[in-house]
Amino acid sequence: GEQVEQLPSILRVQEGSSASINCTYENSASNYFPWYKQEPGENPKLIIDIRSNMERKQTQGLIVLLDKKAKRFSLHITDTQPGDSAMYFCAATVRGAGNKLTFGIGTRVLVRP
């Protein structure tokens, strides 16, 4: 199986600054790490992901880093905007476990104007 720890649980940032969320996993066979954003009353939406053959990926103000040795991956939101306020979930899939994603507990990001 897999266990995913996610920190912090709440993150308050000033608009324009960056926000960072960190996750760790246990199973070295995990090979896919997606990040989901969930706004109140909405379903979680895939915003960025990274596979184990990469260390860094960037798209539209989002950067995800993967450190396989430390079994750690992180999401960095650059130049935060009020619209970035939401719950963010990290997840990991173990190779060979099919569709099974193990999720972190979530981080509530609050962007102050």
Added chain:
Amino acid sequence: GALVYQYPRRTICKSGTSMRMECQAVGFQATSVAWYRQSPQKTFELIALSTVNSAIKYEQNFTQEKFPISHPNLSFSSMTVLNAYLEDRGLYLCGARYSYEQYFGPGTRLTVL
């Protein structure tokens, strides 16, 4: 683009009754479908993984007798919550997988009275 529809979006049922929810992948053929429950203040609990032409794998604390799933083709899956009670409340999410990516539907919110 990849879209996942779920029906109904919200449902209310009396304690002890059953309700069925559906999941439809549009624009892609899902290699597998995962059903999750997101309870208040909790992260995502995986209920079961379903792959067409393979046995459905239920997670611990979830059984086929309680959550029977039908997955007849690569685009459609349904799950029934039998004899629903208060602890079954929550947002039931269908995650349809294409390659590595898993896309969630909007969820079916179940309220049990």
